[in-house]
Amino acid sequence: MSIETRRTRLEVLGEHHAELMQQYYAENEAHLAPWEPLRPAGYHTAANWRFRGRQAEMDHAQGKSRRYVAILKSTGEIAAICNFTGITGPPMQACYLGYSVAKRFEGQGVMSEVVSAAVEHVFATLDLHRIMANYIPENARSGAMLARLGFQKEGLARSYLKIAGQWRDHVLTAKINPQHEAD
Ligand SMILES: CC(C)(COP(=O)(O)OP(=O)(O)OC[C@H]1O[C@@H](n2cnc3c(N)ncnc32)[C@H](O)[C@@H]1OP(=O)(O)O)[C@@H](O)C(=O)NCCC(=O)NCCS
Numbered sequence: 001m002s003i004e005t006r007r008t009r010l011e012v013l014g015e016h017h018a019e020l021m022q023q024y025y026a027e028n029e030a031h032l033a034p035w036e037p038l039r040p041a042g043y044h045t046a047a048n049w050r051f052r053g054r055q056a057e058m059d060h061a062q063g064k065s066r067r068y069v070a071i072l073k074s075t076g077e078i079a080a081i082c083n084f085t086g087i088t089g090p091p092m093q094a095c096y097l098g099y100s101v102a103k104r105f106e107g108q109g110v111m112s113e114v115v116s117a118a119v120e121h122v123f124a125t126l127d128l129h130r131i132m133a134n135y136i137p138e139n140a141r142s143g144a145m146l147a148r149l150g151f152q153k154e155g156l157a158r159s160y161l162k163i164a165g166q167w168r169d170h171v172l173t174a175k176i177n178p179q180h181e182a183d
Pocket of ligand 1: 135141145
């Protein structure tokens, strides 16, 4: 099953996306490196992405996570990725959101288009109450996008994640399911 947006089609990450994922990370290595954990050698090979794709399919089937790739309709390449992980049931009904857009589609609203459609879909189909997204204070683009999509700041977590080899503070944000707020 896929989710249509104006410029992309969101598909659940699977084994068959391995080559596209390898290409996405090879092309965007310098763009993504400051905002991601250090990865072991071979992490972004097609063989490893086949393994991770199978894992994503199993996790999806078991309701543990939803990892989406946003395929650009005009070319078939991956324009962005959007992951909902750590899905937890009642009484919290929450998950974490992570995302990135290819450097050459940055600043064009593609990420907002993808994340807003995915958030709407996940809220509607998983009956989640809260989606949490956290970013390094210097990541102004990430903060601006979350604010645009209605994520609210909840605080600052010190030394929260080890990113690019260093423990970094993160701004904590969350969006509450609008359907639940209306209850
Ligand atoms: C964080 C990241 C996803 C933000 O991407 P982005 O392209 O800036 O986000 P958006 O899709 O919201 O695009 C917003 C820009 O597109 C413009 N835009 C054009 N058309 C638009 C539309 N239809 N809707 C919204 N914005 C539009 C906006 O004006 C804005 O431009 P500006 O940045 O010059 O002000 C991106 O910088 C990235 O991948 N960074 C590396 C990985 C990363 O940091 N991930 C997040 C870790 S917390």
